[in-house]
Amino acid sequence: MTAAARRRSLAPALVIVVIAGAVVVWLLRGRDQRDDGRGSPPAPASVAAPSGPAAAPPRAPPPPGMRQVEAPGAPPVARLKRELEDYKKSSIYPHWSYPLTPDMSFLLRWNDAVTGDLPFDEAGTMVRFDGSAGRVFAGEPYTAWIEAWRTEGGKKRSVPLRVTRAVVEVTSGPASGEAFELTFKDDGASGDVQAGDFIQTTRFVPSERDELSRTTQARIVAYVELAGDARMFVRDFVFAPRPVLEVVALRDEVRDGSLVVHVDCDVLEAGVYTFYANLFASDGTTPIATTKLSFPLAAGRRTADLVFFGKVIQDAAIDGPYVVKDLHGLKREADDELDVWWNHPRSYQTAAYRADQLSDAEWDDPERTEKISNFERVIRELEQRGP
Amino acid sequence: MRVALALVFALSVTAVAAPAEAANYILHFQGRSQSGWKTDSLGARMTLANTSGTTWINKTFAFNGNARIVSTETDSTTNTNSVNYAIRTFCGTGTGNTCIIHAYSTGCARAKKAIDNIRNGVGGTANTLSGLLYIEGSGCADGGTDLAELATGKWTGWLAKLLGQQEAVDKDLTRSSMRTTFSYIHDQVGVNFWRVDGYLDVCKKLMGLFKICGGSYIAGTDDGVVPWASSGGFDTQTSRTSLCTVSAADEKDTSKNVSSKYPKHRTDTYYVNCNGTSIADGASWDHFGVPDMAEAILEADIRDGSALYAHWTWSDASGEAVCTSSTNCDNAFFNTNNNDFGTKYADGYSTGAANVDAFTSQTFGTTGSTTSCAGRCGTNPGGSYCSCAASSATKCSDYSAQQCAYVNQ
Numbered sequence: 001m002t003a004a005a006r007r008r009s010l011a012p013a014l015v016i017v018v019i020a021g022a023v024v025v026w027l028l029r030g031r032d033q034r035d036d037g038r039g040s041p042p043a044p045a046s047v048a049a050p051s052g053p054a055a056a057p058p059r060a061p062p063p064p065g066m067r068q069v070e071a072p073g074a075p076p077v078a079r080l081k082r083e084l085e086d087y088k089k090s091s092i093y094p095h096w097s098y099p100l101t102p103d104m105s106f107l108l109r110w111n112d113a114v115t116g117d118l119p120f121d122e123a124g125t126m127v128r129f130d131g132s133a134g135r136v137f138a139g140e141p142y143t144a145w146i147e148a149w150r151t152e153g154g155k156k157r158s159v160p161l162r163v164t165r166a167v168v169e170v171t172s173g174p175a176s177g178e179a180f181e182l183t184f185k186d187d188g189a190s191g192d193v194q195a196g197d198f199i200q201t202t203r204f205v206p207s208e209r210d211e212l213s214r215t216t217q218a219r220i221v222a223y224v225e226l227a228g229d230a231r232m233f234v235r236d237f238v239f240a241p242r243p244v245l246e247v248v249a250l251r252d253e254v255r256d257g258s259l260v261v262h263v264d265c266d267v268l269e270a271g272v273y274t275f276y277a278n279l280f281a282s283d284g285t286t287p288i289a290t291t292k293l294s295f296p297l298a299a300g301r302r303t304a305d306l307v308f309f310g311k312v313i314q315d316a317a318i319d320g321p322y323v324v325k326d327l328h329g330l331k332r333e334a335d336d337e338l339d340v341w342w343n344h345p346r347s348y349q350t351a352a353y354r355a356d357q358l359s360d361a362e363w364d365d366p367e368r369t370e371k372i373s374n375f376e377r378v379i380r381e382l383e384q385r386g387p
Numbered sequence: 388m389r390v391a392l393a394l395v396f397a398l399s400v401t402a403v404a405a406p407a408e409a410a411n412y413i414l415h416f417q418g419r420s421q422s423g424w425k426t427d428s429l430g431a432r433m434t435l436a437n438t439s440g441t442t443w444i445n446k447t448f449a450f451n452g453n454a455r456i457v458s459t460e461t462d463s464t465t466n467t468n469s470v471n472y473a474i475r476t477f478c479g480t481g482t483g484n485t486c487i488i489h490a491y492s493t494g495c496a497r498a499k500k501a502i503d504n505i506r507n508g509v510g511g512t513a514n515t516l517s518g519l520l521y522i523e524g525s526g527c528a529d530g531g532t533d534l535a536e537l538a539t540g541k542w543t544g545w546l547a548k549l550l551g552q553q554e555a556v557d558k559d560l561t562r563s564s565m566r567t568t569f570s571y572i573h574d575q576v577g578v579n580f581w582r583v584d585g586y587l588d589v590c591k592k593l594m595g596l597f598k599i600c601g602g603s604y605i606a607g608t609d610d611g612v613v614p615w616a617s618s619g620g621f622d623t624q625t626s627r628t629s630l631c632t633v634s635a636a637d638e639k640d641t642s643k644n645v646s647s648k649y650p651k652h653r654t655d656t657y658y659v660n661c662n663g664t665s666i667a668d669g670a671s672w673d674h675f676g677v678p679d680m681a682e683a684i685l686e687a688d689i690r691d692g693s694a695l696y697a698h699w700t701w702s703d704a705s706g707e708a709v710c711t712s713s714t715n716c717d718n719a720f721f722n723t724n725n726n727d728f729g730t731k732y733a734d735g736y737s738t739g740a741a742n743v744d745a746f747t748s749q750t751f752g753t754t755g756s757t758t759s760c761a762g763r764c765g766t767n768p769g770g771s772y773c774s775c776a777a778s779s780a781t782k783c784s785d786y787s788a789q790q791c792a793y794v795n796q
Contacts, residue, residue: 069658069683070667070693079657079688083521086579086641090651095577103646106570106622114563116606116624118536134567171558172457217568219558234536236563272509274571292574294507330571332509367480370517371578374485378411378520381442382689 077382084375091371092362097258097309099316100278100287107278107290110326111135111343113237120224120231125150125159129222129235132191135341136239138207143191144220144235145201146184158198161226166202171236173215173338180211182220206239213241216338240340244269244331247344248301250324252351257310257359259350261324265304267297269340271331278326279308281318284347288316294332310359320353409483411443413685414473418492418528419556421452432699433491433678436686443487443689448473452493453554456569461497462504464511470494471501475511478519488522489685491678492613493556495527496565499572499580506575522580523655525681526610526674529573530617530624531562533605562624565617573622573649579641581655583681584610584618584630585672586663587700601674608663612674615663620645620652630654631661658684667693676700 093099100107113131120127125148132143148159163184170176182202188195191203202220206212220235244267251262263275272294279289289312295304306324313322328343413436415424424447425433435445448468450460463469467476478486490498505514535557558564566573588602589611601611607626608615615627631638632647635656644650654661664671665680672680676699683696 066695067665067670067680067683067698068667068693068695069665069680069687078692080520082657083579087520090579090641091577095575095650098644098650101644101646104622104644105647106566106573106649110570114531114566114624116533116536116562116626118533119604134563134570217564234561236561236568238568272507274507292571294509294513296508332504332507365515367515367517367577370480370515371520374518375520378442378485381411 077379080375080379080382084372084379087371087375091368093309093312094363094365096293097289097291097307097312099312100280100290102287104287104290107276107326108287110276110328115235118233120148120226121229123150125226127161127224127226127231127233129220129233131235131237134238135343136206136237137341137343138240138243139205140207141191141203141205142237142239143201143203144237145192145199146222146224146233146235147199148224148226159226160198161200161224163200163222164225164230165223167221168204168209168212168218169221170212170215170218172217175214178221179218180209184222206237207241212239214338216241216340238341240342242268242340243342244271244340245273245297245329245342247327250327250348252324252348254310254353254357257361259308259310259313259322259353259358261306261308261348261350263304263306263327265302267299267302269331270297270299271333272296273304273329273331275304275306275329276326277306277308277324277328279313280323280325282321282323282349284323284325286318288318288322289313309363311361311363313358314355314360317355319355320350322350322353324348324350411441412446412477412484412486413438413443413689414477414486414488415445415447416470416473416488416490416494416498417447417450417452418494418526419452419554419560423447423449432675432697434682434697436489436682436689437694438686438689441689446473446477453556455555456493456496456500456559461500462510469501470497471504471511474498474501474516474519475505475514478516479505479514480517481514482518485518485520487520487685487688489678489681490522490524490527491681492526492528492674493560495524496529496559496569496572498522499529499576500569502577503572503575506577516577519578521578522576523681523685524580524582524618524620525677526584526613527582527618527620528560528613529565529569530614530621531560531565532609532613532617533562534601534612535560536562537604562617566622566624573652576651578651580620580649580652582618582620582630582652583655583659583677583684584613584615584663584674585670585677585680586615587611587671587673587676589673589675610663610672610674610677619654620648622647622649629661630659630663631656635661655684658687670698672698673700 102108105112111134113134115128115130117126117128119125127146127148129146130144133140136142146161146163148161149156150159151157166182166184168179168182170179182204184200184202185192186195186198186200190201192199192201206218212218217236217238219237222233222235224231224233246266246268247263248266249264251264253260253262259279261277267273273296274292274294276292277290278287279291280287289308291306291308293304293306297304308322325347327348328341330342331340333339415435417424417433424435435447436443438445448470450466450468450470452460454460459466459469461469462471464471464475466472474486474488476482477484478488488498502516502519504510505516507513559569586608587610588600602609605612605614606616606624608628610618614624615621615630616624619627619630621627621632631654632645635654638645638654638656638661641653645653656666658666660666670680679696679699683694686694
């Protein structure tokens, strides 16, 4: 059903609701006037509790062991009214395409390994177990390294450690558990940057290992010995055991006020595919917009239309050509322990559109209008409840 | 008569205007170690928001909070206790329902995972969830926790004292897993995901000698189990000492996303300060006490802007004296009443601890002895993210500045 048709079908119901509301208000208003005996109608709930702490009645102190939450100065239903206004403001762009800003690490540095320092002992020795990427794509090697240090006199001093045992453990799929052993070395080879720097390194290609062919999530478990003490550390990683989608070509156009990038691709396995992409100015570094969309795709040559919402680009006021980067995504499984990630590491330049060729219109979708309608209904119900 | 007429008329029109059984729901998704919304023996914790006199209905779900994030507990479209089923049913477009979600701890990741699956048509028909109004998250572990990385190591035994035995979901609760494997769940909630958390630590005394505190093993400020980098909704694991990126006002500015946070993730600075305290009375919370406060927020939201809650802490009933010299800070913790999350809560008005040992512990002492702190306010195991500066000569100032008194509150 189109939005217009939906509006037409709802029109009679809306008329009924409006008339009914008037009747109910009239009936209840009469009751209140009669019951209070003073003939003064009560203030509508929506304005019954004026804001401001000074106007609020004094509250009894909470009983022992109890605490109180309070939004200072907030009248009843204030939160929901505010949420409605918030939603109206924040949904001018769709949730699947919005402004990309330099602080959005999760989109701009989307494949960095997530790593933190961990304590080894109570003498201040720290360990860092790092990796070359968050996701390892089909055919790519994965490098992981582990180092320890202490901070003395404000300076980091590396501490020698020994990896007594290391194993890849499968953490998803039908055959979870230890898969194969690894060797960590500090010899300046096989991914190790410098021999003798106390950083122990290992490297392997996940998609080449038969033991990992039926899974997509694993971790390296490393048993570390340092100054006679031993600890175990883990390094999670995600990998693609096989390619599932290959991008063949990209094209672009402005359609319905938005920038549409057509991604022609060979789909190697049918399924629901989620696509991520970022849009930059012609310098390739100034972020403008991001998009995330999913499509059910059958196997074979298919096209996915990635939409960068027009108002996002219009509001950025940056003319093209634009650069599309960070094109990647995942094949979603109903049992998505086995989601398979894919990527397209090359960038793509669009035609030289002007920003004002894109639409300035706010997102107008049934999801938005229905949510706003739902908010309004709930607020109306709470206000009718009265103070 | 007029009232009766009004009711009959209103009911009849409602039946015409909205789908049958359309209603307003508050969904509650529990966390790790919980099979339902409240699991303590007394049934007193995690009291649901009082919805009486409103059109709102509380809904809780019996799923295993220890199950992996990818599981029927999260994703099933047919299991009526699944998070996915719940959100489809009570928030879905076409149902006529509206919903608010309160997600606690691991429940935050389950809710976001289910929402992403539903929006993208994974494992079922796609739905835009137009009934979902907003989400309140308490102690959210959807950014992972350092403890999950330690829980697999030699310290498993220690941490089990704090968290209970290792569970399947721990493999998903590492920072890497939550932010990489599940990176796709964070960016399409589509509505405000308000977040609340506190800074009280979660501690336990071991062997009558020293105590361990979860916060000592977590970078930055935390609630004893989850770092603020996670519970605050930040988009990297970088340690945080504020729940806000810039300011309380910035968190409320819905004309844009909060910088360095996942889209629409915001600290609920209408109720909570950026330093993890209540705006109403300055209280703070540990990981196990914060969901009650969030329930009160929801109650305040749908009722009169104010609500009461029981202030639970996993700690000693007695507070420790504020540090006055280098030798009297932060006595060891003792709590013998354990029946929840592997230990028992002191609830703030019942006795939670048998005693507080008289061991004095210098804030600059090493851990593991009767003269050490071994907790949040000592020379911490890592040296780089402890509360008290190891090189500082003014330990009492550290103690005060880092609010160490709350460790044993």
